[in-house]
Amino acid sequence: DIQMTQSPSSLSASVGDRVTITCRASQSISSYLNWYQQKPGKPPKLLVYAASSLQSGVPSRFSGSGSGTDFTLTISGLQPEDFATYYCQQSYSTPYMYTFGQGTNLEIK
Amino acid sequence: QVQLVQSGAEVKKPGASVKVSCKASGYTFASYDINWVRQATGQGLEWMGWMNPNSGNTGYAQKFQGRVTMTRNTSISTAYMELSSLRSEDTAVYYCVRMYYSNYGYYYYYMDVWGKGTTVTVSS
Numbered sequence: 561d562i563q564m565t566q567s568p569s570s571l572s573a574s575v576g577d578r579v580t581i582t583c584r585a586s587q588s589i590s591s592y593l594n595w596y597q598q599k600p601g602k603p604p605k606l607l608v609y610a611a612s613s614l615q616s617g618v619p620s621r622f623s624g625s626g627s628g629t630d631f632t633l634t635i636s637g638l639q640p641e642d643f644a645t646y647y648c649q650q651s652y653s654t655p656y657m658y659t660f661g662q663g664t665n666l667e668i669k
Numbered sequence: 670q671v672q673l674v675q676s677g678a679e680v681k682k683p684g685a686s687v688k689v690s691c692k693a694s695g696y697t698f699a700s701y702d703i704n705w706v707r708q709a710t711g712q713g714l715e716w717m718g719w720m721n722p723n724s725g726n727t728g729y730a731q732k733f734q735g736r737v738t739m740t741r742n743t744s745i746s747t748a749y750m751e752l753s754s755l756r757s758e759d760t761a762v763y764y765c766v767r768m769y770y771s772n773y774g775y776y777y778y779y780m781d782v783w784g785k786g787t788t789v790t791v792s793s
Contacts, residue, residue, distance in 0.1 A: 561731070590775075591777070592777060592778075594779045594780070596714075596780070598714075603764055603783035603784065603785060603786055604714065604764075604780070604783060605783075606779055606780060606781050609771070609777060609779035609781075610771065610773065610777040610779070613771070613777075615779075615781065647713065647714055649714075649716075649779075649780070651777065651778040651779060656702075656719050656728050656778070657716070657728070657730065658704065658716045658719075658768075658778070658780075659716060660706075660713060660714040660715070660716060661713075662713045663713045663714070
Protein backbone atom coordinates (compact mmCIF):
# COMPACT_ATOMS: atom_id res chain seq x y z
CA ASP A 561 0.00 0.00 0.00
CA ILE A 562 1.10 3.55 -0.69
CA GLN A 563 1.68 5.59 2.47
CA MET A 564 1.37 9.36 2.54
CA THR A 565 3.36 11.37 5.06
CA GLN A 566 2.77 15.05 5.66
CA SER A 567 5.09 17.50 7.37
CA PRO A 568 4.89 19.30 9.57
CA SER A 569 2.00 17.85 11.59
CA SER A 570 1.27 21.30 12.93
CA LEU A 571 2.37 24.77 12.00
CA SER A 572 1.95 28.23 13.52
CA ALA A 573 1.93 31.23 11.24
CA SER A 574 0.69 34.81 11.05
CA VAL A 575 -1.70 36.53 8.69
CA GLY A 576 0.22 37.54 5.59
CA ASP A 577 2.84 34.79 5.91
CA ARG A 578 3.78 32.38 3.16
CA VAL A 579 3.55 28.78 4.30
CA THR A 580 4.46 25.47 2.71
CA ILE A 581 3.13 22.04 3.61
CA THR A 582 4.89 18.96 2.33
CA CYS A 583 3.48 15.55 1.41
CA ARG A 584 5.66 12.57 0.60
CA ALA A 585 4.49 9.31 -0.97
CA SER A 586 6.11 5.97 -0.15
CA GLN A 587 6.47 5.32 -3.89
CA SER A 588 6.10 7.34 -7.04
CA ILE A 589 2.55 8.50 -7.71
CA SER A 590 3.28 10.71 -10.71
CA SER A 591 0.93 13.70 -10.31
CA TYR A 592 -1.97 11.80 -8.73
CA LEU A 593 -2.07 14.00 -5.65
CA ASN A 594 -4.91 16.09 -4.24
CA TRP A 595 -5.07 18.63 -1.40
CA TYR A 596 -8.03 19.35 0.87
CA GLN A 597 -8.77 21.92 3.54
CA GLN A 598 -10.93 21.12 6.55
CA LYS A 599 -12.33 23.46 9.17
CA PRO A 600 -13.75 22.26 12.49
CA GLY A 601 -17.18 20.67 12.19
CA LYS A 602 -17.16 20.84 8.40
CA PRO A 603 -16.42 18.33 5.66
CA PRO A 604 -13.17 18.74 3.76
CA LYS A 605 -13.00 21.03 0.76
CA LEU A 606 -11.03 20.29 -2.40
CA LEU A 607 -8.27 22.83 -3.07
CA VAL A 608 -5.90 21.29 -5.61
CA TYR A 609 -6.10 18.20 -7.80
CA ALA A 610 -3.59 16.50 -10.09
CA ALA A 611 -0.82 18.02 -7.93
CA SER A 612 -1.08 21.55 -9.32
CA SER A 613 -4.56 22.24 -10.74
CA LEU A 614 -6.53 24.70 -8.66
CA GLN A 615 -10.15 23.73 -8.08
CA SER A 616 -12.67 26.25 -9.36
CA GLY A 617 -13.41 28.98 -6.84
CA VAL A 618 -10.28 28.41 -4.77
CA PRO A 619 -8.25 31.61 -4.24
CA SER A 620 -5.07 31.94 -6.27
CA ARG A 621 -2.96 32.30 -3.11
CA PHE A 622 -3.16 28.51 -2.92
CA SER A 623 -0.83 26.57 -5.18
CA GLY A 624 0.37 22.99 -5.46
CA SER A 625 3.49 21.52 -6.99
CA GLY A 626 5.50 18.34 -7.23
CA SER A 627 5.50 14.98 -8.91
CA GLY A 628 6.80 11.52 -8.18
CA THR A 629 7.08 11.24 -4.42
CA ASP A 630 7.38 14.83 -3.17
CA PHE A 631 4.65 17.44 -3.22
CA THR A 632 3.98 20.83 -1.67
CA LEU A 633 0.99 23.00 -0.96
CA THR A 634 1.87 26.68 -0.67
CA ILE A 635 -0.32 29.45 0.68
CA SER A 636 1.00 32.88 -0.26
CA GLY A 637 -0.31 35.61 1.99
CA LEU A 638 -2.22 33.79 4.71
CA GLN A 639 -5.72 35.04 5.38
CA PRO A 640 -7.64 34.51 8.64
CA GLU A 641 -9.94 32.01 6.94
CA ASP A 642 -6.97 29.82 5.94
CA PHE A 643 -6.34 28.56 9.46
CA ALA A 644 -7.50 24.97 9.18
CA THR A 645 -6.25 21.41 8.75
CA TYR A 646 -4.86 20.37 5.39
CA TYR A 647 -4.73 16.86 3.97
CA CYS A 648 -3.03 15.38 0.96
CA GLN A 649 -4.46 12.33 -0.80
CA GLN A 650 -3.11 10.06 -3.50
CA SER A 651 -5.26 8.71 -6.32
CA TYR A 652 -2.61 6.61 -8.06
CA SER A 653 -3.24 3.14 -6.71
CA THR A 654 -5.04 0.61 -8.89
CA PRO A 655 -7.34 -0.90 -7.98
CA TYR A 656 -8.45 2.34 -6.47
CA MET A 657 -7.22 3.07 -2.97
CA TYR A 658 -7.26 6.72 -2.05
CA THR A 659 -4.93 7.10 0.91
CA PHE A 660 -4.82 10.34 2.90
CA GLY A 661 -1.91 11.91 4.69
CA GLN A 662 -2.28 12.36 8.43
CA GLY A 663 -3.03 16.07 8.16
CA THR A 664 -1.31 19.37 8.94
CA ASN A 665 -2.94 21.69 11.45
CA LEU A 666 -2.27 25.32 10.54
CA GLU A 667 -2.73 27.57 13.56
CA ILE A 668 -2.56 31.28 14.17
CA LYS A 669 0.67 32.45 15.80
CA GLN B 670 -26.73 22.56 -7.26
CA VAL B 671 -24.75 19.37 -6.84
CA GLN B 672 -25.19 17.95 -3.37
CA LEU B 673 -25.07 14.80 -1.31
CA VAL B 674 -27.56 14.55 1.54
CA GLN B 675 -26.79 11.98 4.22
CA SER B 676 -29.03 10.30 6.74
CA GLY B 677 -29.12 11.31 10.36
CA ALA B 678 -27.02 10.40 13.36
CA GLU B 679 -27.06 6.85 14.66
CA VAL B 680 -26.34 5.28 18.03
CA LYS B 681 -25.56 1.56 17.99
CA LYS B 682 -24.47 -1.09 20.42
CA PRO B 683 -21.26 -3.05 19.93
CA GLY B 684 -21.77 -5.94 17.55
CA ALA B 685 -24.65 -4.27 15.72
CA SER B 686 -24.68 -2.95 12.14
CA VAL B 687 -25.34 0.53 10.80
CA LYS B 688 -26.50 1.57 7.34
CA VAL B 689 -25.92 5.16 6.23
CA SER B 690 -27.60 6.61 3.15
CA CYS B 691 -26.42 9.30 0.79
CA LYS B 692 -28.83 10.88 -1.70
CA ALA B 693 -27.32 12.61 -4.71
CA SER B 694 -28.91 15.47 -6.60
CA GLY B 695 -27.94 18.02 -9.21
CA TYR B 696 -26.01 15.62 -11.44
CA THR B 697 -26.28 12.21 -13.11
CA PHE B 698 -25.83 9.81 -10.22
CA ALA B 699 -24.51 6.97 -12.37
CA SER B 700 -21.70 9.03 -13.85
CA TYR B 701 -19.34 9.29 -10.85
CA ASP B 702 -18.15 6.90 -8.17
CA ILE B 703 -19.27 7.43 -4.61
CA ASN B 704 -16.60 7.01 -1.94
CA TRP B 705 -16.93 6.78 1.81
CA VAL B 706 -14.49 8.43 4.21
CA ARG B 707 -14.67 8.45 7.98
CA GLN B 708 -13.17 10.61 10.68
CA ALA B 709 -13.00 9.85 14.37
CA THR B 710 -13.12 12.82 16.72
CA GLY B 711 -9.84 14.73 16.60
CA GLN B 712 -8.37 12.30 14.07
CA GLY B 713 -7.55 12.37 10.38
CA LEU B 714 -9.48 11.23 7.33
CA GLU B 715 -9.71 7.50 6.65
CA TRP B 716 -10.76 6.24 3.23
CA MET B 717 -13.10 3.25 3.42
CA GLY B 718 -13.96 2.35 -0.15
CA TRP B 719 -15.67 3.20 -3.42
CA MET B 720 -18.73 2.18 -5.39
CA ASN B 721 -19.56 2.68 -9.04
CA PRO B 722 -23.28 3.56 -9.14
CA ASN B 723 -23.59 2.44 -12.75
CA SER B 724 -22.22 -1.09 -12.40
CA GLY B 725 -22.48 -1.57 -8.65
CA ASN B 726 -18.80 -2.54 -8.57
CA THR B 727 -17.06 -1.83 -5.31
CA GLY B 728 -13.60 -1.69 -3.77
CA TYR B 729 -12.87 -1.59 -0.07
CA ALA B 730 -9.88 -0.66 2.03
CA GLN B 731 -8.29 -3.79 3.40
CA LYS B 732 -9.04 -2.68 6.94
CA PHE B 733 -12.78 -2.88 6.29
CA GLN B 734 -12.90 -5.97 4.04
CA GLY B 735 -15.57 -8.35 5.32
CA ARG B 736 -17.29 -5.72 7.45
CA VAL B 737 -18.36 -3.04 4.98
CA THR B 738 -20.85 -3.22 2.12
CA MET B 739 -21.53 -0.39 -0.30
CA THR B 740 -24.66 -0.52 -2.43
CA ARG B 741 -26.95 1.78 -4.36
CA ASN B 742 -30.47 2.32 -5.59
CA THR B 743 -30.19 4.11 -8.90
CA SER B 744 -33.95 4.76 -9.12
CA ILE B 745 -33.66 7.18 -6.20
CA SER B 746 -30.02 8.24 -6.75
CA THR B 747 -29.00 6.97 -3.35
CA ALA B 748 -25.87 5.22 -2.14
CA TYR B 749 -25.58 3.20 1.04
CA MET B 750 -22.75 2.15 3.31
CA GLU B 751 -23.35 -0.62 5.79
CA LEU B 752 -20.78 -1.42 8.46
CA SER B 753 -21.25 -4.54 10.58
CA SER B 754 -19.80 -5.95 13.80
CA LEU B 755 -19.49 -2.46 15.18
CA ARG B 756 -17.01 -1.70 17.94
CA SER B 757 -16.27 1.45 19.89
CA GLU B 758 -13.43 2.32 17.53
CA ASP B 759 -16.00 2.74 14.74
CA THR B 760 -17.40 5.82 16.47
CA ALA B 761 -16.82 8.52 13.88
CA VAL B 762 -18.33 10.88 11.34
CA TYR B 763 -18.94 9.08 8.05
CA TYR B 764 -18.86 11.10 4.82
CA CYS B 765 -20.05 10.14 1.38
CA VAL B 766 -18.11 11.83 -1.36
CA ARG B 767 -18.40 12.17 -5.12
CA MET B 768 -15.26 11.15 -6.95
CA TYR B 769 -14.95 13.44 -9.94
CA TYR B 770 -12.35 13.10 -12.66
CA SER B 771 -10.52 15.13 -15.27
CA ASN B 772 -8.98 13.71 -18.41
CA TYR B 773 -5.53 15.13 -19.16
CA GLY B 774 -4.60 12.17 -21.29
CA TYR B 775 -4.77 10.21 -18.07
CA TYR B 776 -7.72 10.24 -15.69
CA TYR B 777 -7.15 12.20 -12.50
CA TYR B 778 -9.62 11.43 -9.72
CA TYR B 779 -10.49 13.74 -6.85
CA MET B 780 -13.22 14.21 -4.26
CA ASP B 781 -15.07 17.36 -5.23
CA VAL B 782 -18.43 17.12 -3.43
CA TRP B 783 -18.83 15.96 0.17
CA GLY B 784 -21.91 15.19 2.21
CA LYS B 785 -22.22 16.92 5.57
CA GLY B 786 -21.40 13.70 7.40
CA THR B 787 -23.30 11.22 9.56
CA THR B 788 -22.24 10.72 13.15
CA VAL B 789 -22.21 7.09 14.21
CA THR B 790 -21.74 6.41 17.90
CA VAL B 791 -21.04 2.90 19.12
CA SER B 792 -21.65 2.52 22.82
CA SER B 793 -23.02 -0.06 25.19
